[in-house]
Amino acid sequence: MLGRMMDMPLTITHLLRRAASYHAHREIVSVRPDKSRVRTTYGDLATRSARLANALTKLGVKPGDRVGTLAWNHHQHLECYYGVPAMGAIVHTLNIRLAPAEIGYIANHAGDSVIVVDQSLWPLFEKFRASVTSLQHVMVVRDKNEPLPPGTLDYDAVLAEASPDFAWPELPENTGAMICYTSGTTGNPKGALYSHRSTVLHALTASLPDVIGFAMSDVVLPVVPMFHASGWGLPYAAVLVGAKLVLPGPHLDPTSLLDLMQQEKVTVAGGVPTIWLGILALLDAEPKRWDLSSVRTMAIGGSAAPPALIDGFRVRHGLSVTHAWGMTETNPVGTVARVKPHLEADVEAAKALRATQGLALPFVETRHVDDTGRLLPWDNQAVGELEVRGPWVSASYLKDEDAHRWTADGWFKTGDVVTICAEGYVRITDRAKDVIKSGGEWISSVALENALMAHPAIAEAAVFAAAHPKWSERPVAAIVTKPGASATDDELRAHLATQFPSMYLPDAYVRLEQIPRGSTGKFLKTKLREQYGNILLG
Secondary structure (H helix, E strand, C coil), X not given: XXXXXXXXXXXXXXXXHHHHHHCCCCEEEEECCCCCEEEEEHHHHHHHHHHHHHHHHXXXXXXXXXXXEECCXXXXXXXXXXXXXXXXXEEXXXXXXXXXXXXXXXXXXXXXXXXXXXXXXXXXXXXXXXXXXXCCEEEEECCCCCCCCCCCEEHHHHHHHCCCCCCCCCCCCCCEEEEEECCCCCCCXXXXXXXXXXXXXXXXXXXXXXXXXXXXXXXXXXXXXXXXXXXXXXXXXXXXXXXXXXXXXXXXXXXXXXXXXXXXXXXXXXXXXXXXXXXXXXXXXXXXXXXXXXXXXXXXXXXXCCHHHHXXXXXXXXXXXXXXXXXXXXXXXXXXXXXXXXXXXXXXXXXXXXCCCEEECCCCEEEEECCCCCECCCCCCXXXXXXXXXXXXXXXXXXXXXXXXXXXXXXXXXXXEEEECCCXXXXXXXXXXXXXXXXXXXXXXXXXXXHHCCCXXXXXXXXXXXXXXXXXXXXXXXXXXXCXXXXXXXXXXXXXXXXXXXXXXXXXXXXXXXXXXCCCCCECHHHHHHHHCCHHHC
C-alpha cells in the first residue's frame, strides 16, 4: 500500500496556535482615539481570543452563528478575527462608512446575534440597532471615559472574567470564517463568505516573495480598515509569519500615518489610492520631515492607482509601491504588479507594468471575454470583462443572490473592463458601469484620470459620463488642484491632447475641494453623475 499524507485542515486556528507557540512576544501596537498607543503581544492575542470564545459561548453563540464587528483597526478587533472563527462561529465585519440603513440591512441579512462595537461608534450604531432583529447581545469596546449604554456588555471586562483556556474544535477547513459585504453601489450589498481554507491559502500566497513577501522581520501597517475585505488579509498574513502589527485605529489622516510609520519603523503598509495621494502630497510639501527609510513597500489597491502616484513615490521619495487588484469577492487579492526579470531592462516598459494591475497570484486564473462571452486574446489590445477563479474566489453570494455573476463553467464576472498582454499582465481600462460610450466610441475614464493626475497642478481627478444631446454620453472631469496651483481648461486640454484623440477629451471640467468617496475610499462616480450628469445639457 502506498503511503499517504496527513489530512491536516487549513484553519485560522492553526495561525492562532502558531502565534502562541512561536511568536508569543511579537508586538501588536494599537492606536486609541486619543492617539495613545496600547502595546500587546501575540501571546496576549492567543489568550484573549480564548477568553473571547469562552465569553461568546456563555452568551449562547454556537458554531455557524454570526458575530458582527463595528470597529476600527485595534487589538480587540484582531481578537474577533481569530477567536470567533476558531470557535466555529463566523465574524462579520460591518463597514462603518456605509449609511446606517445599509449597515442595518447588512447586519440583519447576515443574521448577526452579537455585535462588538467601539464606544466612539455608538452614535452610528444607535441609528440602525433597532432594525437588526437577530441581535441578542452588544459588547462595547470602551475607548472613552464615559459610562456604557444601558443593556450592553463591557468587552474587556467580560474577557477579564472569562477563562483563558478554550478547547478549540477541530474544524473542517471549508467551515465559514468571515462574512464581508460588497459596498452596494448597485442594488443591495451582497455577502461573500470566506472559509478557513481560503483565508489561510491567501495568507500563505501573499507571503511569497513575488507577491508581498511578508517575513517575521516585517512591521505591517494595515491602513486599509479591517471592515473592508478582511483588511486585505494583512491581519492574517502578518500573524502567519510572526510580523509586528501596527493598527492605526481611527487616525487615517496623512500626518498621523506618517508619524506612525516613522515611529514604529513600518516596513509594509497597505491602503487605497486616495490615502496615498494625501500622503504623497504631504511628503512633497515637507520632504524632510519624516524618516521612512524602514519602509520596504506600500501596497496600493482597492481601485486603480495613477502611474503618477506610483512614480512620484519612487522618483521623489525613493519609496516602492506594490500595485495590486482585488475585490470583496476575491478574499481579496487576485493580482499583483511585479515585473518579471527579463522585462526589467526596458525602464519605461517596466514602469508601465508596475502601474498595471499585474499578474494573477498563484492558484488564481484570469481571462477576459467580450459581450457574447467569447474568450479574447492576450494581445494587450482586446478589451473585455475580466473573469477570475481560484481557491479564495467566492463561488456564490450569501443566499445565492445575483447568481448571474458566475459563468456556467465556474468563473466570477468581476465587472472590470481590461486588456491582458502576452505576458499575462492585467490592465484595467474601466469598470463596466463607468465606461463612457460616446458616439460608438468607448472611452476609458481610468486612462483619462491617470493622465490628468500626471499634470503637476492636479491632486485628484475622476472622469465620468455626462448626458449629451448628440453623442449620448461625453466625458466630464472632476478635478481637485494642489494647494496654490491652478490649471485652466485649455491647459488641461493641451496636456491631454498629446496622449488622446480629440474625441476622447473631456467636454467640461468641474472643480471641487474633494471628490466624493465611497465607503471603501474609492472615488464615487455615481455621486458625480447624480450631481453633474446633465451639465452638458445646459
